[in-house]
Amino acid sequence: MHERRWRDKLGLFFVEGEDLVDAALDGGFEAVDVLVAGEDVEPALLAAVSTLGHPPRVIGVFRRRESSATAQTTLALWRVSDPGNVGTLLRSADAFGAGVMLSEGCADPFGPKALRAAMGSTFRVPLLDFELRNAVALVAEGGEPLQAVELERYSTFVLGSERDGLPGDLLSRCDLQATIPTSRVESLNVAMVGTIVLYERSRRSGV
């Protein structure tokens, strides 16, 4: 289950540590197994399968499920391949009450690194199919300054891959391109761009 293809094949994922196990349970995910060191298994076994430097006291195995939730505002991630970035964006989406769409080629949000970076948000944020409607593409340069965009008119904010940004055909399917003004081009990483967009959107709606 450390590899995505096995997680996909089995329809399962695992989380390490009490906080994440609790978050998955609170999110209504079905626990297939919860292993507590010293009770259900030898601590050495948990340490052996753990991905952490300090092995956890608890590991939970959960069943994946289809998300039926919806969201007014959504981040659409296009081939965001770093699991830390996917996890951080899920955490920010949770903070600002947004959903997340993941294209093919994104890091698995249920992989260990993404789960860790998301700090439990994975189990609360609506995960939606990738679909561009009322979409603003965030581009490193040349877009309308974010401050000038009527964000209230749009519901989907599209973030490109760390390496290549957004391809032309995908840009053409967006209604608008926007750029966060900075003193250097490409100076913000994708997780920061997504977080700023959600902050700005939430600020405007006066939440």
Added chain:
Amino acid sequence: MHERRWRDKLGLFFVEGEDLVDAALDGGFEAVDVLVAGEDVEPALLAAVSTLGHPPRVIGVFRRRESSATAQTTLALWRVSDPGNVGTLLRSADAFGAGVMLSEGCADPFGPKALRAAMGSTFRVPLLDFELRNAVALVAEGGEPLQAVELERYSTFVLGSERDGLPGDLLSRCDLQATIPTSRVESLNVAMVGTIVLYERSRRSGV
């Protein structure tokens, strides 16, 4: 040089890969040694000392230096211990033209992980002594909403440790406490909080 105490003792640090070596040279850091695989050394040697999964073609050893730069706006990091967060905050500071202060107990900005996350910004951002003047403390709850703060009046934005936030005595030395409104308390990580603050500050000054 993989350990901070040796980097401190020697007054040196090393960077991996051409982009970071170039950024250090562009930043005016003195190269003590630049090792190119297949030219100066056996590739296997670089691979052995590298901290990367894919070993780099170039490793540069540089001398640390005192920073004499100043900045109008500064992030003050209090015991931010995760090197990825320190690197990300340096990257955001670079994007928005800010400086960074690091307290004791922060991750070393010249360690390999922080250097990688900063993507070269370490060599451009003013690194200043930790000093609280015109300071706003960012707190997870109970502060003035960031939108309502007259950010132009303040120059230092103080971020606490990932685990414990800011201690009381340090809060009392700040002029104000501010909170980014979110739908959940403690839902943003410290790097995202710092990035939002710098964005908001820069947005207000109409840059």
